[in-house]
Amino acid sequence: xxxxxxxxxxxxxxxxxxxxxxxxxxxxxxxxxxxxxxxxxxxxxxxxxxxxxxxxxxxxxxxxxxxxxxxxxxxxxxxxxxxxxxxxxxxxxxxxxxxxxxxxxxxxxxxxxxxxxxxxxxxxxxxxxxxxxxxxxxxxxxxxxxxxxxxxxxxxxxxxxxxxxxxxxxxxxxxxxxxxxxxxxxxxxxxxxxxxxxxxxxxxxxxxxxxxxxxxxxxxxxxxxxxxxxxxxxxxxxxxxxxxxxxxxxxxxxxxxxxxxxxxxxxxxxxxxxxxxxxxxxxxxxxxxxxxxxxxxxxxxxxxxxxxxxxxxxxxxxxxxxx
Numbered sequence: 001x002x003x004x005x006x007x008x009x010x011x012x013x014x015x016x017x018x019x020x021x022x023x024x025x026x027x028x029x030x031x032x033x034x035x036x037x038x039x040x041x042x043x044x045x046x047x048x049x050x051x052x053x054x055x056x057x058x059x060x061x062x063x064x065x066x067x068x069x070x071x072x073x074x075x076x077x078x079x080x081x082x083x084x085x086x087x088x089x090x091x092x093x094x095x096x097x098x099x100x101x102x103x104x105x106x107x108x109x110x111x112x113x114x115x116x117x118x119x120x121x122x123x124x125x126x127x128x129x130x131x132x133x134x135x136x137x138x139x140x141x142x143x144x145x146x147x148x149x150x151x152x153x154x155x156x157x158x159x160x161x162x163x164x165x166x167x168x169x170x171x172x173x174x175x176x177x178x179x180x181x182x183x184x185x186x187x188x189x190x191x192x193x194x195x196x197x198x199x200x201x202x203x204x205x206x207x208x209x210x211x212x213x214x215x216x217x218x219x220x221x222x223x224x225x226x227x228x229x230x231x232x233x234x235x236x237x238x239x240x241x242x243x244x245x246x247x248x249x250x251x252x253x254x255x256x257x258x259x260x261x262x263x264x265x266x267x268x269x270x271x272x273x274x275x276x277x278x279x280x281x282x283x284x285x286x287x288x289x290x291x292x293x294x295x296x297x298x299x300x301x302x303x304x305x306x307x308x309x310x311x312x313x314x315x316x317x318x319x320x321x322x323x
Contacts, residue, residue, distance in 0.1 A: 002026070002093050003037070006057050006075045012092055013077070013085035018065050020075025023056050028090050031055070039077070041086050042068060059085055099136065113145075116153065131164070134190065146202055148185040155188055158196035158218065163188070167201030167208075167224030167242060180204060182224060189213075195220065195236070204242075211248065229266065247282065269294075 007021035026037040034040065034053045042060040057075030058068050061082050068076045079085040100120040103109055107121045110128050116135035121127065124142040131145050134153035139145070143157050146164025157163065164186040170177035184203025188210045194200070195218035201208060203225045210216070211230035221239045222228065229248035238252045241260035246252070250264050253272030258264065263279045270276060271287035271294060280286055288297040
């Protein structure tokens with residue numbers, strides 16, 4: 001385990017040391033698991049309230065410095081982007097083990113599949129015919145990679161993910177739904193991360209694409225022929241229907257759902273649990289079901305809350321008048 005002074009962490013992250021520059025830090029812990037020589041992220045205003053023991057140092061945004069001072073924390077590192085600083089501190093104090101490479105004996109790789117240098121394939125993973133995997137990619141246990149799938153460099157695919165299996169496509173008929181065979185592929189660019197048990201469907205025709213640097217959480221469904229732009233962020237249980245387009249650097253909160261053929265613009269933000277049924281412009285923020293502009297949805301929710309209180313008051317007055 002490494003040990004760095006708060007001053008060194010300040011230089012590493014580009015943050016400002018408010019006090020305690022000489023304090024030595026050895027680990028990163030949450031505020032409810034304080035340990036000796038630890039630094040804790042302080043992101044919520046009530047974060048220090050229930051603590052009996054203070055950490056050696058805290059990492060906080062500028063507007064939390066006064067709070068940390070009031071509680072008597074000896075070391076304070078302030079940063080304009082504390083989440084980014086936390087990522088760098090964790091990497092410095094808890095370095096990742098050396099990357100694995102090679103194919104596990106219990107994995108199945110088709111003879112026509114191509115694996116780049118430094119690729120790791122976990123136990124029980126299956127890579128089908130004519131798939132290609134770029135260098136330094138990590139494929140977790142029990143992952144399925146379908147035929148013809150193209151995966152770039154430095155991609156990370158979590159355990160149980162299914163990349164390139166058929167999507168949900170049926171044509172109605174008098175005899176019942178008729179399966180439409182999917183003959184397209186999936187194409188995943190460099191530096192993409194895909195979480196555990198996420199499914200990326202192969203295209204009906206053509207390509208399902210995930211752009212460079214996109215990050216997908218666990219338990220996400222990406223429908224056939226969908227496109228996800230560069231550096232987009234999708235939280236757990238997001239569902240994208242077929243032919244959805246998600247723009248570069250867009251962000252979708254957990255359990256958000258997007259209807260088929262809908263476009264989410266560049267740098268747009270979709271709140272958790274939202275249902276998007278129509279196009280979202282570049283840079284827009286939407287929430288609710290159906291998804292509206294976020295500020296409008298918040299106003300409507302506030303109005304409905306007031307309306308509910310008024311109805312309760314009227315019911316109470318009516319009962320009092322009847323007695």
